[in-house]
Amino acid sequence: MALRLRPVGLDFVETAPVRLVFARELSAAPGPVFRALAEDVPGWTTWFSAVTFARPTGEGAGREIRLKGGTRFVETVLAAERPEVYAYRVDATNVPGARAMAEEWRLAPAGAGTRVRWTFAVDGTAPFRFVLNRARPGLERAFRDAVTSLDRRLTRP
Numbered sequence: 001m002a003l004r005l006r007p008v009g010l011d012f013v014e015t016a017p018v019r020l021v022f023a024r025e026l027s028a029a030p031g032p033v034f035r036a037l038a039e040d041v042p043g044w045t046t047w048f049s050a051v052t053f054a055r056p057t058g059e060g061a062g063r064e065i066r067l068k069g070g071t072r073f074v075e076t077v078l079a080a081e082r083p084e085v086y087a088y089r090v091d092a093t094n095v096p097g098a099r100a101m102a103e104e105w106r107l108a109p110a111g112a113g114t115r116v117r118w119t120f121a122v123d124g125t126a127p128f129r130f131v132l133n134r135a136r137p138g139l140e141r142a143f144r145d146a147v148t149s150l151d152r153r154l155t156r157p
Contacts, residue, residue, distance in 0.1 A: 006100040006123070008089050010078045013104040016121035018129050020136055022143040023117040028154035030107045030114045034083035036150055037105050047153050048146040063088060071095060083107055097128030118143050 013019070026033060036043060041063055044054040053066035057074075065073040074092040079085050090101035100123040108115045120139060122132060 003094060003096070003098060004092050005090050005098055007076075007091065008100045008102050010087055010102070010104070012089070012100060012102045013087065013119050013121045016100070016102070016123055018122045018124075018132055020120040020132070020139055021117065022140050023115060024144060024147050025110045025113055025115050026147060026151040026154075027113045028151050029112070030083040030109055032154045033107055033114045033116065033150070034086065036154060038077075038080045038082075038086040047150040048142075049149070050142055050146075062091075073101075078102065079104075095128075097125040097131075099123045099125070099128075116147050118147075 008016075036047070039060075041054050041056045044051045044065075050067050051065060052068055053064070055064050056062070057064055060080075061077055063073075063075040063077065065075065067073075072094050073090045075088040075090050077086075077088045079087040085104060085106050087102065087104040090098070093101070102121045104117075104119045104121070106117045106119070108117075122129070124132070
């Protein structure tokens with residue numbers, strides 16, 4: 001993993017040159033959704049089909065993630081505020097053209113369930129930003145499928 005990214009804080013989620021934001025309502029309550037996101041990092045492989053490997057590092061202060069196709073990330077957790085927000089930045093990756101990346105999962109009660117908002121915030125070279133903006137529909141589909149799978153997992157009897 002040759003590429004070290006610029007360290008960014010939680011504010012980057014609002015100020016990044018490219019921000020992709022997706023939201024969906026789930027039947028599961030915020031507490032179980034937060035636990036699945038922040039506390040059961042290895043469990044991501046069971047509900048987010050793009051994730052092939054996930055493990056916490058540094059006693060939960062970071063994560064190591066691998067995606068289908070060979071993409072790898074080493075991350076630092078920026079916020080784990082139960083049950084409202086879980087956010088992390090990417091410290092190192094093998095994605096060419098990336099300069100800074102952070103993701104935020106924001107949870108809010110929605111009736112008996114949870115409204116989940118995922119923000120994918122990035123900076124990179126112009127070609128990287130161009131490709132990422134064109135990838136929006138695929139990322140939206142991946143988000144929708146992942147949280148639908150998570151909801152089924154959390155609400156199954």
